[in-house]
Amino acid sequence: MTYVRDVGALARKDLLLELRARDTLPAMLLFVVATFVVFHFSLPAHPSKLAASGLLWVAILFTALLGLGRAFLPEQEQRVLDGLVLAPCDRSAIWLGKSLATLAFLAAAQVVALPLYALFFRPLTGSQVLGVALADVGICAVGTFLGAMAVTTRARELLLPLLFLPLAIPIVVGGVGAGVAAEPGRYLVFLLLYDLLFAVICWASFEYVVSE
Amino acid sequence: MRSAGATIPAVGRTSRISLPALAASSLVLVTTALVFVFFVAPNDANQGFSQRIFYFHVSIAITAYACFAGGAWKALRHLWKRDPRADLESYVWVHQGLIFGTLVLLTGSIWAKISWGHWWLWSEDQLVLFLVLFLFYCAYFMLRFSVDPGPQRANLSAVYALFGVVLIPVSFAAIRLAKNLIHPVVFTRHGPNFGGWMLVTYCIAQVAMLVLAYTLYRLELSGKRLDGRLRELKEVLV
Amino acid sequence: MLTARRLGKRYGEKRVLRGIDLELPRGGFLVVTGPNGAGKTTLLRICAGLAQPTEGVIERAVERGQVGYLGHEPLVYRELTAHENLELYGRLYRVAERRERIGMLLERFGLWDVRHERVASYSRGMTQRLALCRVLLHEPELLLLDEPYNALDEAGAELLDAQLAELRSERTFLLATHEPARVEPFASGRLALAA
Numbered sequence: 001m002t003y004v005r006d007v008g009a010l011a012r013k014d015l016l017l018e019l020r021a022r023d024t025l026p027a028m029l030l031f032v033v034a035t036f037v038v039f040h041f042s043l044p045a046h047p048s049k050l051a052a053s054g055l056l057w058v059a060i061l062f063t064a065l066l067g068l069g070r071a072f073l074p075e076q077e078q079r080v081l082d083g084l085v086l087a088p089c090d091r092s093a094i095w096l097g098k099s100l101a102t103l104a105f106l107a108a109a110q111v112v113a114l115p116l117y118a119l120f121f122r123p124l125t126g127s128q129v130l131g132v133a134l135a136d137v138g139i140c141a142v143g144t145f146l147g148a149m150a151v152t153t154r155a156r157e158l159l160l161p162l163l164f165l166p167l168a169i170p171i172v173v174g175g176v177g178a179g180v181a182a183e184p185g186r187y188l189v190f191l192l193l194y195d196l197l198f199a200v201i202c203w204a205s206f207e208y209v210v211s212e
Numbered sequence: 213m214r215s216a217g218a219t220i221p222a223v224g225r226t227s228r229i230s231l232p233a234l235a236a237s238s239l240v241l242v243t244t245a246l247v248f249v250f251f252v253a254p255n256d257a258n259q260g261f262s263q264r265i266f267y268f269h270v271s272i273a274i275t276a277y278a279c280f281a282g283g284a285w286k287a288l289r290h291l292w293k294r295d296p297r298a299d300l301e302s303y304v305w306v307h308q309g310l311i312f313g314t315l316v317l318l319t320g321s322i323w324a325k326i327s328w329g330h331w332w333l334w335s336e337d338q339l340v341l342f343l344v345l346f347l348f349y350c351a352y353f354m355l356r357f358s359v360d361p362g363p364q365r366a367n368l369s370a371v372y373a374l375f376g377v378v379l380i381p382v383s384f385a386a387i388r389l390a391k392n393l394i395h396p397v398v399f400t401r402h403g404p405n406f407g408g409w410m411l412v413t414y415c416i417a418q419v420a421m422l423v424l425a426y427t428l429y430r431l432e433l434s435g436k437r438l439d440g441r442l443r444e445l446k447e448v449l450v
Numbered sequence: 451m452l453t454a455r456r457l458g459k460r461y462g463e464k465r466v467l468r469g470i471d472l473e474l475p476r477g478g479f480l481v482v483t484g485p486n487g488a489g490k491t492t493l494l495r496i497c498a499g500l501a502q503p504t505e506g507v508i509e510r511a512v513e514r515g516q517v518g519y520l521g522h523e524p525l526v527y528r529e530l531t532a533h534e535n536l537e538l539y540g541r542l543y544r545v546a547e548r549r550e551r552i553g554m555l556l557e558r559f560g561l562w563d564v565r566h567e568r569v570a571s572y573s574r575g576m577t578q579r580l581a582l583c584r585v586l587l588h589e590p591e592l593l594l595l596d597e598p599y600n601a602l603d604e605a606g607a608e609l610l611d612a613q614l615a616e617l618r619s620e621r622t623f624l625l626a627t628h629e630p631a632r633v634e635p636f637a638s639g640r641l642a643l644a645a
Contacts, residue, residue, distance in 0.1 A: 170382050177392070201375065205371045
């Protein structure tokens with residue numbers, strides 16, 4: 001139970017920090033809308049179902065990367081991460097708390113982005129939205145984990161997209177499939193399995209990312 | 213809490229097989245494989261002579277997987293058992309994996325050009341998978357070179373190597389699923405029914421590639437260990 | 451409480467510590483001195499568990515939750531208030547009677563009036579005092595203090611003196627400093643690091 005409380009305290013801290021700073025979430029919102037507009041100009045009119053779905057996922061992925069790159073910024077400044085690592089709580093709680101907070105931000109950005117997408121391009125199906133939700137979990141779990149890794153390196157946030165995109169490819173496949181395929185169930189199950197598998201790996205190995 | 217540091221172990225021989233013996237075996241095996249592939253194996257009914265590159269393409273692919281698995285295994289040993297040698301070994305395995313992976317892309321591309329007239333085919337699962345893995349393990353190197361040598365770099369590399377090995381089956385499944393979206397028609401696999409001399413040739417090629425990979429691994433490992441030892445000695449003298 | 455034998459630490463090519471032996475019994479007060487770059491900070495980080503030695507052995511008899519570490523950085527979130535920072539650490543360290551303890555520490559270190567303002571608005575001295583609150587919050591057995599007087603103003607330094615005097619008999623200390631004279635009355639052992 002203390003583990004859950006630790007995660008709660010850490011997630012609350014991250015939400016509080018973003019509420020104060022109010023920079024990441026507005027940036028993500030603006031970015032996703034701008035991306036849609038760019039897509040309109042860079043792609044043919046009336047894109048096919050597959051193409052439109054692809055657009056959505058490119059937008060989601062890169063908006064998420066924007067937020068994820070900054071996820072560990074407060075801890076990076078002045079090495080506050082040391083303070084968290086020294087605490088007796090399980091180190092994986094740091095990852096889980098941060099992931100949950102990032103998930104909240106991503107979901108908040110999508111609450112605006114998805115209706116806009118439906119307005120600009122194509123209406124959304126239920127399975128598509130479910131796909132987005134499941135994919136969000138995977139994106140935040142893996143992205144937060146890699147973000148912690150990236151931030152300790154010399155290249156910092158520059159490294160995150162490089163580390164993350166190969167791992168994000170299955171998510172995109174699942175997400176696009178959930179929206180486009182005749183039988184979305186298969187793709188949704190795939191996303192769920194991806195989430196479970198990588199969440200477990202992240203949870204088990206975060207300890208090693210933050211300690212020597 | 214108890215923490216102990218570990219120095220780089222001596223460059224003594226740890227395996228019973230010596231490097232010169234390995235190099236010689238590699239040479240013999242690769243030559244034999246070449247002979248078999250070009251002269252002994254029968255012509256493929258469908259694709260003729262060009263199919264022969266497949267013996268190498270597949271055996272190199274399997275070897276690359278084995279290297280990545282080796283990298284992940286050593287990574288696990290580093291994280292779990294705190295084996296002081298494991299970080300370097302993991303890195304060298306991943307390096308070999310990347311080299312062989314690049315060869316997979318090259319041989320696959322050549323085969324695609326000869327058979328289908330295009331230098332790249334998105335319909336070839338193996339090829340696409342290796343492209344994803346190529347990206348992933350290149351990122352591994354970027355990660356490794358972006359951190360100063362030390363326990364942190366070893367930890368990060370090890371964790372990422374483990375992610376990589378999990379990514380292999382997941383990506384494969386994803387690529388299969390993606391094919392359903394893009395090409396509802398499933399392409400029939402190129403491989404003929406392996407029988408007789410074809411199987412023998414393939415086996416020889418596979419063993420040759422595995423031994424070659426192991427030889428290169430040992431070669432690079434001993435080189436890097438020597439470097440480390442030299443640095444250590446320099447320290448003592450200073 | 452804390453034992454190190456032939457401890458060494460290397461960062462890539464640079465060797466920061468070499469052949470350190472130390473013995474800190476329970477209730478002791480070890481003062482670590484040395485010029486800049488001698489490795490005082492690295493030594494404390496290793497004792498705290500934030501870094502691993504590259505040579506030698508270190509043994510610490512207490513767990514993470516019983517260690518209080520004050521480094522060069524205050525380890526507090528600048529965008530949160532003093533109260534919020536201590537609340538977070540209080541939860542993570544499972545501090546009993548958290549609210550009372552936080553209130554007591556904030557008052558003792560003269561931060562009660564600014565407790566609901568963001569740390570970013572504090573002076574350096576105030577931030578360091580908050581860091582001291584953070585270190586003492588969970589009543590750790592072992593206190594590792596890296597040049598704690600550095601950022602403090604005179605009033606803050608006197609508060610720290612008082613705290614050290616009060617806790618001297620109950621806890622174990624490892625303190626790195628540029629001015630050993632100030633803590634000389636407390637010291638039970640000394641370790642001088644060479645550059």
